[in-house]
Amino acid sequence: MRSIAALKECARNKQWHRSDLRPTNLEKVEEFILQATHKEYFPTMEREASLRKLNPKLDNKGVLRVGGRARAGAKLTETQIHPVILPKNAHVSDLILQHHNEKIHHLGRRSTLTAIREAGYWLINGTGQVKRWLHKCVGCRRLRRETELQQMGELPKERLEQTPAFTHVGIDVFEPYYVKDRRTELKCWGLMITRLYSRTVHIELLEMLHGCKRTGQHHHLQQWNEHRGSEE
Numbered sequence: 001m002r003s004i005a006a007l008k009e010c011a012r013n014k015q016w017h018r019s020d021l022r023p024t025n026l027e028k029v030e031e032f033i034l035q036a037t038h039k040e041y042f043p044t045m046e047r048e049a050s051l052r053k054l055n056p057k058l059d060n061k062g063v064l065r066v067g068g069r070a071r072a073g074a075k076l077t078e079t080q081i082h083p084v085i086l087p088k089n090a091h092v093s094d095l096i097l098q099h100h101n102e103k104i105h106h107l108g109r110r111s112t113l114t115a116i117r118e119a120g121y122w123l124i125n126g127t128g129q130v131k132r133w134l135h136k137c138v139g140c141r142r143l144r145r146e147t148e149l150q151q152m153g154e155l156p157k158e159r160l161e162q163t164p165a166f167t168h169v170g171i172d173v174f175e176p177y178y179v180k181d182r183r184t185e186l187k188c189w190g191l192m193i194t195r196l197y198s199r200t201v202h203i204e205l206l207e208m209l210h211g212c213k214r215t216g217q218h219h220h221l222q223q224w225n226e227h228r229g230s231e232e
């Protein structure tokens with residue numbers, strides 16, 4: 001629209017210079033673009049089957065709008081009562097569609113169609129047009145694509161064979177916690193031992209031993225092994 005405004009200004013002044021892009025100029029350019037589109041797509045208004053249901057009318061600026069019985073006074077603006085008709089598959093229609101789809105951050109079909117209608121445009125075969133556009137819009141496709149499923153590896157036999165409790169385990173250490181012991185503060189971790197067959201979980205407090213978390217973990221596991229071994 002800005003490029004066409006610049007070109008029109010240059011043609012009027014017969015010389016190339018930076019044009020004056022006032023809002024009134026841009027409004028006129030919008031009217032000019034819509035008029036040109038309507039002339040190209042609806043040369044004979046009366047014979048256009050797609051327009052028949054819309055009861056079309058030309059406004060005082062020569063732009064083709066939807067007719068109808070609703071009149072100002074209802075809580076709607078004039079452009080919402082008589083929106084501008086946008087032809088199917090026209091480049092201008094696609095640009096308006098793209099603009100409003102991006103403006104609402106690639107929301108779905110209904111939201112895009114509502115945004116276009118609220119802006120004062122009536123897209124012929126709107127639902128189909130928006131659907132076609134959303135299918136090729138990169139932003140929409142990226143946001144709506146199905147999440148991919150990973151191919152999981154085969155389960156080890158320790159996960160499938162029923163063995164005595166905690167025969168095969170997985171271990172993990174989480175978080176440092178600060179635990180108070182009289183006046184001193186100890187840095188501790190949670191030691192999580194998971195049984196591979198049933199996923200039973202056993203959690204113990206892991207203290208730092210000789211200033212090392214790993215030594216503490218090893219010591220704790222030894223103790224725990226002896227304790228479990230004496231039970232079974």
Ligand SMILES: [Zn+2]
Nearest residue numbers: 106137139140
């Ligand atoms: Zn999109």
